[in-house]
Amino acid sequence: MTRNFENEPMMEVYIFETTQNLEQLEQVIICSEKNGGFTPDDVSEIFRFMHTIKGSSAMMLFDNIEKVAHVVEDIFYFIREQKPDGLDFSAVSDLVLECVDFIKAEVKKIADLSDADGDPVFLIEQLNTFLDELRNIFGAESNQNKNQKKQQQYYIPQEKKQDLPSTEDWLAQESGMASEGACYHVIVHYDDDCKMENIRAYTLVFGLAEMVEEVYYLPADIADNPQTASYIRENGFEIFFKTEISYEEIKAHFENIIYIDQLLFREIEDHRLDAFRNTPKEAPSIDNFALPDRDLCMPASSPANVIVTEDPQKNNTTATQKMISVNVDKLDNLMNLVGELMITESMVTQCPEVEAIQSENFHKASIELHKITVELQDMVMSIRMVPLSTTFVKMNRIVRDMCKKLNREVVLDLYGEETEVDKNIIEHISDPLMHIIRNAIDHGIESEAERLAKGKDKAGHIVLEAKNVGSDVLIVIKDDGRGLNKERILEKARQNDLLTKPEAEMSDRDIFKLILLPGFSTKENITEFSGRGVGMDVVTKNLDEVGGTVLVDSEVDHGTTITLKIPLTLAIVEGMNIRVGKSRYTIPITTISESFRPDQKDCMMDPDNNEMVMIRGQCYPILRLHQHYQIKNAETDLTKGILIMVEQEEKVICVFADELLGQQQVVVKALPNYVNSMKKILGLAGCTLLPDGSISLIMDISGLTGLRVQ
């Protein structure tokens, strides 16, 4: 496949759009399947997606994709036109999803710069067989339509400039003088089937830019308004330009552009361009014209009486996110620069000489500067963070496929998918999630009969939830299946010699954790989905890479809960800055329950000389930070400093510090390599830069609570 340089931006757009279309398509199918059938809206939507994919793939010369998309399109065309009753929806969905997978794989290949060489023959055969069956069952589709479509498909672009619509009254003005700097007006009508008219138009203008002195075009916002595509489709694309190149050459240029169906070409007088010159901004955008109903472009929302776990609106927003890919190193650099900017800004505005300036304007400006730098910092920080929704929504597909194959009914509920996680981490949790969910459906959720016998809901429920807890993100996968069988796990572990410590010493959690070991499977039969003992160890492996942990809880007949705890290596944490001696520390705000200054009478020593404080009848251990970290010149009198009660994993401890400095959002930075390689400091999660440029150490509360709690 030849891929010349010019095509690169097109390629990018193609890959981006196709991927997006496929994702939306998948969601529509899964959604409609949940609703128990395709609504006419769904059908035309699927048709439209496939049509778009077909069109753009054909344009980019990816024949394989085009062919597959074409047959799918045919099927949906048939469904749309014939509205067959009693159609086997699930068979259709299966087929379409298979095609989606195929196209996805091909697009992936293209994105990886290898050839899209997947062989669609088998798939197409399957599709054709299916279509034939449909035709047989539901009566012959009007062949006429079919042929017409075919014709359209292979329409050969031709110039129809000779028979211009005569309604264009200005046509008469065409003058033959090809003097220096002649102006032209061109209306381009693209081939009906070519798709992405706005992009083509943009390419056209772009290609023209070299040859002309001035160029204006209508609609003006083709580059960033995809709606213009349909406008161009209907009304054509108008270009006004001035050039020194001869009429023939210009015309030849236009005639060489592919997919142009009609070309209206005429010379105009220079002053006609004045309108654009004077008010280029006001060149009418298509927003001024009546637009096709916006809803057309959105996945249809589903009727209210069905189980839809995700808000369809939310799906739209995730699916239509505009993406660019940026090297993460660049973002790190950007972040450092912004950090510098912040520091410099405060150095400038807090400089005593500057503070003495008695000018209201100056102070206004410096406040503005401060505001902007803070906003800039927030923005940069948030860039690296990606919501989990895309990863979560993908799980719908897995659940659907599994349910089909295993003939079970499982409902997946998603919560907190807007939780943001560092980009790197997202890449590491997609696989673990998939394996856990597969396991939950295959091993956890019982068969329908068994569930009913146990008095449970017929459909199994899996809850996938993400939330921020302290300096971690928790992803909880909870099913209401049969739970883990401790005895079976232990027995299996004994057989495979996987026990790491005496059985008597193992807590339930320790036992459950065994299922995460490689080669561990209590399932006797290996199924397509699980049972080979690979999978769950991927969970541990991937989480180890991002420094996360896995907790497994289970209750027989009530289900299993697997909790992935992921630290935020680079994340924004709402923190409370505290001071101990000269040092400053930051405690994640979510761990703090309260802070107070104790009375002398409430403080006491236990027999082991551990300090305790009594609050509302409860005793809590005290951790003196200055003692623990040997910080000099710190407050030692409990009644003069402040106690901060922190809680993590149900352990509570009171941290003693000199004073609270205030609450702030901070970026967690890892401690330098050199420090980390030297020693793992208990109770420190990282560090952060304070706005004044100094460094504060971020506390790891779970490390601290372990210190004093028995």
Place this chain on the structure above:
Amino acid sequence: MEAEVVAALEPEDDQQGMYLTFELDREYYGVWIGYVSEIIGILPFTEVPELPAFVRGIFNLRGQIIPLMDMRLRFQKQFVEYDERSCVIVIEVGNNTVGLIVDSVSEVISFEEADIIQQPMLSSGVSNQFVKSIGKVGNAVKLLLDCDKLLSNQEVEILTNQKDEG
């Protein structure tokens, strides 16, 4: 002084025999110039608990967080308060970036190969573990440091136990 040294750091070619020398307790040491990324004055730093005394803390160099190592303490010499001559030499070895606090930087010296004596036979003081070779300049000698060893943590555990007044 600093400006001159930095200017001398500029030429990239033939850094082989070039060493940045600094003074430490009336002795002169050298670090290979390829490791040196910059020389700065002492910036405010943050102490980090539980580290050996020679790691004074971490500081913020334009958004990068860099540990600060006091070379006197590293070589188990007497600690002195920092003054205006004290400098931080920021070195980058592998993926570690560390700031070294020295009494003062002196100059960049280009040694002939013959003037560098490998594997010096020295008494086994702490500082000498890190000396790779000796460079001769006239009558004076400069102790050339082995930066890899300087940042390795093999003997850290011993030193952590001897944490003294920092």
